[in-house]
Amino acid sequence: MTKILVIEDEKIIGEMISMYLTDEEFSVYRVENGQAGIEAIRSYVPDVILLDLMLPDIDGIELCEQVRKSSDTPIIIISMNSKVNERVRALNAGADDYLVKPFSMQELKARIGVALRRYRPSVAEADTRSYIAAAAAPEMAVPDHGITLDLQKRLLIVHSQPVETTFSEFELMKLLFQYPGRVFTRDELINTLRGIDSYVNDRAIDVHITNLRKKLEHNPKEPRFIKTVWGVGYKLNLE
Known part of the structure; x- marks a missing residue:
């Protein structure tokens, strides 16, 4: 209950x-x-x-x-x-x-x-979340990629350097880290932020993703981590 x-x-x-x-x-x-x-x-x-x-x-x-x-x-x-x-x-x-x-x-x-x-992820999704938690609790870390999320301090760390994020950017990054490889539609990402950002829409999601890429990627125009799945949404690529 x-x-x-x-x-x-x-x-x-x-x-x-x-x-x-x-x-x-x-x-x-x-x-x-x-x-x-x-x-x-x-x-x-x-x-x-x-x-x-x-x-x-x-x-x-x-x-x-x-x-x-x-x-x-x-x-x-x-x-x-x-x-x-x-x-x-x-x-x-x-x-x-x-x-x-x-x-x-x-x-x-x-x-x-x-x-x-x-x-509360679904049972299938929980396996991915459990894997991440077991690997790096209370942090979410991507081995060999130099990216870490400190959940308690709400920090994004890139190559050992803390990177400032907005509340919405951190929430999006946390969701993507929980389910690497999964494609999230814009509607799913909007629902993640609803209540945090009353004016969130498709355009706002695109802006947040663009800003995250600038903070994560060596070349934001050719992103290595946050990939666009055309006609659908975005996913976090760790391969």
Whole structure:
């Protein structure tokens, strides 16, 4: 059963979310402050975290950053604040999605589903992911190619040198590293970023890939790693 941790100090909202998700056959654990949330992440080990930004003991952005240093568990922000700069702050802090209150419970369930799909590969795909994890956890490294992803620090390292990436670029690179050789359609890549970049589209994906090539490739115009599959999308070539 999927485990949801709700960190929400408003009792009515927290209980409504908990009741709805329980009825939808999720396992739900709710706490009312940040410290209890940190303890619950360790003991309850949730599959998804729903995090309110206005907590009585700690700023939600700070808590998000703290969690992201040691965990890749999906974090969905639930907040009354609809300002763009606040959404950007949350996403830059490591949040995977952002829902503005009041929101539809059906939409919340759908957003949880999207977050889970990003972090739960199919059984066939899991073999590839397990191979990578066994080879280089907590890093994803490509032998003899000089490219490493440090998941905890969210760093792309090329020939031992850290390379700056945007949040979206890192998410794309992480997905490609998990499944080398697999061709991803633009729609699949868009779905990976949906919630991180509200304006993501085909053109945005192409721009992200172009920027990654500039950071990875010796000759970006003749890419060795991120290959275009014409009429379909992109893949990471490690051969």
